[in-house]
Amino acid sequence: xxxxxxxxxxxxxxxxxxxxxxxxxxxxxxxxxxxxxxxxxxxxxxxxxxxxxxxxxxxxxxxxxxxxxxxxxxxxxxxxxxxxxxxxxxxxxxxxxxxxxxxxxxxxxxxxxxxxxxxxxxxxxxxxxxxxxxxxxxxxxxxxxxxxxxxxxxxxxxxxxxxxxxxxxxxxxxxxxxxxxxxxxxxxxxxxxxxxxxxxxxxxxxxxxxxxxxxxxxxxxxxxxxxxxxxxxxxxxxxxxxxxxxxxxxxxxxxxxxxxxxxxxxxxxxxxxxxxxxxxxxxxxxxxxxxxxxxxxxxxxxxxxxxxxxxxxxxxxxxxxxxxxxxxxxxxxxxxxxxxxxxxxxxxxxxxxxxxxxxxxxxxxxxxxxxxxxxxxxxxxxxxxxxxxxxxxxxxxxxxxxxxxxxxxxx
Numbered sequence: 001x002x003x004x005x006x007x008x009x010x011x012x013x014x015x016x017x018x019x020x021x022x023x024x025x026x027x028x029x030x031x032x033x034x035x036x037x038x039x040x041x042x043x044x045x046x047x048x049x050x051x052x053x054x055x056x057x058x059x060x061x062x063x064x065x066x067x068x069x070x071x072x073x074x075x076x077x078x079x080x081x082x083x084x085x086x087x088x089x090x091x092x093x094x095x096x097x098x099x100x101x102x103x104x105x106x107x108x109x110x111x112x113x114x115x116x117x118x119x120x121x122x123x124x125x126x127x128x129x130x131x132x133x134x135x136x137x138x139x140x141x142x143x144x145x146x147x148x149x150x151x152x153x154x155x156x157x158x159x160x161x162x163x164x165x166x167x168x169x170x171x172x173x174x175x176x177x178x179x180x181x182x183x184x185x186x187x188x189x190x191x192x193x194x195x196x197x198x199x200x201x202x203x204x205x206x207x208x209x210x211x212x213x214x215x216x217x218x219x220x221x222x223x224x225x226x227x228x229x230x231x232x233x234x235x236x237x238x239x240x241x242x243x244x245x246x247x248x249x250x251x252x253x254x255x256x257x258x259x260x261x262x263x264x265x266x267x268x269x270x271x272x273x274x275x276x277x278x279x280x281x282x283x284x285x286x287x288x289x290x291x292x293x294x295x296x297x298x299x300x301x302x303x304x305x306x307x308x309x310x311x312x313x314x315x316x317x318x319x320x321x322x323x324x325x326x327x328x329x330x331x332x333x334x335x336x337x338x339x340x341x342x343x344x345x346x347x348x349x350x351x352x353x354x355x356x357x358x359x360x361x362x363x364x365x366x367x368x369x370x371x372x373x374x375x376x377x378x379x380x381x382x383x384x385x386x387x388x389x390x391x392x393x394x395x396x397x398x399x400x401x402x403x404x405x406x407x408x409x410x411x
Contacts, residue, residue, distance in 0.1 A: 001074070001075075002074075004031060004034050004035060004038070005031070007034060007074055008027055008030050008031045008034065010070060011030060011067070011070055011071065011074075011224065012026070012027050012030065012224065014063075014067070014226055014227055014228065015224050015225055015226060015227060016199075016225065016226075016227025016228075017202065017206070017223075017225055018202075022206070026222055026223060026224070029222050030194070030222045030224075033193055033194075033222060037193070043075055043076040043077040044071070044076045044077065044193040044194055045076075045077050045079070045190060045191060045192050045193045045194070046068065046071045046076050046077065046078050046079070046192070046193060046194040046195075046196070047068075047078065047079035047080070047081050047186075047190060047192055047194075047195055047196070048064045048065070048067075048068055048080070048081065048195065048196040048197060049081040049082075049083050049086070049132070049183065049186060049195075049197070050080070050081070050082060050083060050114060050118075051083035051086055051087035052082060052083065052084065052087050052107055052110035052111040052114055053087050053102065053110065053241065053242075054110055054241045055109065055110045055112075055113065055250075056113075056117070056241070056246075056248035056249060056250045057114060057117045057118070057248070057249045057250075058239055058241060058246035058247055058248050058249060059230060059239060059246070059247045059249070059275060059308070060229065060230040060232075060238065060239035060240075060246065061249075062120075062121050062249070062275065063198070063226050063228075063229075063230060063274050063275075064196045064197060064198065064226060065080075065118060065121040065122055066121060066277070067196045067224060067226065068080070068121075068122060068127075068196060069121055069122055069123070071194070072122065072123050072126045072127070076194075077128065078122065078126060078127055078128065079127075079128040079129070079130055079190060080114075080115060080118045080122060080127050080128070080129050080130075081130050081131075081132060081186060081190075082111050082114050082115070082129065082130070082131045082132070083131075083132050083183075083186075084104075084107050084108070084111055084131040084132060084133040085131075085132045085133040085136035085137055085182065086132060086136070086179060086182050086183055086186075087102060087107050087110075088101060088102055088103075088104065088107060089101065089175055089176065089178060089179050089182070111131070113250070115127075115129045117249045117250065120249055120311065120312050130190075132182070132186050132189075134189075135185070135186075135189040136182055136185065136186075136189075139185075144178075144181075147181055147184075147185060147212065148181060150211055150212055150215040151180075151181070151208070151211070153177075155207065156177045156180065157172075159203055162176075179204070180203060180204045180207075180208040181208065181212075183201075183204040183205075183208060183209065184204065184208035184209045184211065184212035184213075185212060186209070187205075187209035187210075187212065187213055187221050188209075188212055188213055188216055188218060191218060192209070192213075192221045193219075193221055193222065194221055194222045194223075194224060195209055195221050195222075195223060195224070196224045196225075196226070197223075197224075197225060197226070198225070198226050198229055199225060199226070199227070199229060201225065202223075202225050205221075205223040205225065206223040206225065209221055209223070210223065228270065228273075228274060230270065230271070230274050230275070231245075231263075231267050231270065232245025232246055232247075233245045233246070233247065233259055233262050233263050234264075235263055235264035235266055235267035244360070247259045247260065249312055253309050253313045253317040253318065253320065253321040254321050254324050254325070254402060255402055255403075256305075256308065256309050256312065256313070256321070257305045257306075257308075257309050257318070257321035257322060257324075257325055258321075258325060258401060258402035259402075260301070260304055260305035260308055260309075261301055261302065261305050261325060261329075262401075263301070265290075265297045265301070268290075268297070268300060268301055268304060269283055269286065269287060271304055271308075272286065272304060275307075275308060276304075276307055276308075286300065302322060302325075305318075305321070305322070305325075306318040306319070306321075306322055309321050328401065328402075329401065338396065338404045338405060338406045339404075339405055339406070340405070340406045340407075340408055341356055341405050341406070341407055341408070342407075342408055342409070342410030343388055343390065343393060343407050343408070343409060343410065344409075344410050345390065346387050346388070346389045346390070347387060347388055348385060348386070348387050348388075349365075349369070349374065349376070349381055349386050349387065349388060349397070350362055350365040350366055350369070350384060350385075352388065352397065352407070353365040353368075353374070353397075353399060356405060358397075358399045358403050358405065359399060365384075366384045368399060368400070369381050369382065369383070369384050369386075370384065373399060373400050374397070374398070374399055375397075375398040376388070376395055376396070376397055376398075377395050377396055378396070378398070388407060390409045393407055393408055393409040394406060394407060394408045394409070395407050
């Protein structure tokens with residue numbers, strides 16, 4: 001087992017707060033907490049929360065999960081917290097407008113597979129899975145008043161996203177301020193020693209969580225705020241489900257492989273760093289090889305795609321996904337294993353795409369057609385009102401570079 005100092009160095013690696021003094025304080029507090037826990041013979045209580053606003057987690061979420069895994073490997077008590085109550089509001093931290101409110105039924109449906117997805121990274125046997133409706137749904141109005149009295153309105157309004165909306169005359173709804181209060185209470189309810197989150201959670205963890213714990217007589221948690229976010233498939237903006245630039249953990253091997261291959265070359269190094277944990281020296285060698293031309297970007301990206309698919313599926317699935325990608329993108333052919341779907345009568349192509357979930361919406365289907373992103377039997381579909389008739393089947397319908405379906409006639 002590493003020494004306490006070595007553990008602090010490992011556990012604080014990658015953390016950033018925008019202020020070196022805050023990191024020094026958090027490192028010192030973590031060391032003190034580890035020493036106290038060792039004397040008491042108990043593990044630290046560590047958690048990170050994930051709001052089920054949609055049904056899938058994505059690769060960006062695994063950065064905080066990997067930090068949880070480090071705590072597990074040092075023998076600490078790790079909780080994967082599903083924000084079944086906080087997600088009813090949705091975190092306003094990095095949003096320029098209020099989120100759409102979800103229903104409890106939507107949240108429950110989205111949360112159904114969250115734990116199984118998390119076990120791609122976390123040790124199933126060492127992970128405590130909890131839902132924050134356990135304690136948040138039991139609070140009454142008197143409780144909310146008592147909790148809210150620990151904060152001022154100014155503390156919330158100086159946050160960058162709220163101050164921008166205030167300056168721009170955009171509405172800030174009162175219920176949005178409850179989010180930080182609720183997340184702070186998550187720390188209280190679990191008597192947390194450590195909470196892990198991304199940069200957008202700096203206020204919720206470092207201010208709301210710690211202040212509420214202190215106000216209610218608990219020792220304030222150590223905030224571990226991960227300094228870098230994983231860019232999405234556009235290579236620019238933080239990976240986000242709401243922006244559609246994410247790579248879901250539930251993606252099929254072929255889709256995951258293809259999405260990784262679609263990221264810009266400039267994003268490869270941060271993917272190697274944040275998802276595969278490559279050390280700075282190894283990253284430097286990779287960068288030098290790419291700059292000198294000794295390494296080909298496409299081959300390096302293909303290695304990255306194999307590694308990622310291997311982690312979330314299997315090495316065999318990664319090899320099969322690469323073979324499929326080669327067939328489609330290098331050989332100009334079609335994948336060997338194309339699913340079959342039945343068409344029972346004349347139907348618009350945009351409706352087929354929507355019915356088979358090959359696109360997220362009818363408007364996306366039309367946009368893909370207008371951008372020559374839809375093909376029928378390898379010929380571009382150019383008319384958004386184009387239909388498929390039974391006498392034209394069987395036929396292969398393709399969306400983008402990775403989605404294929406064989407349409408057959410049926411009754």
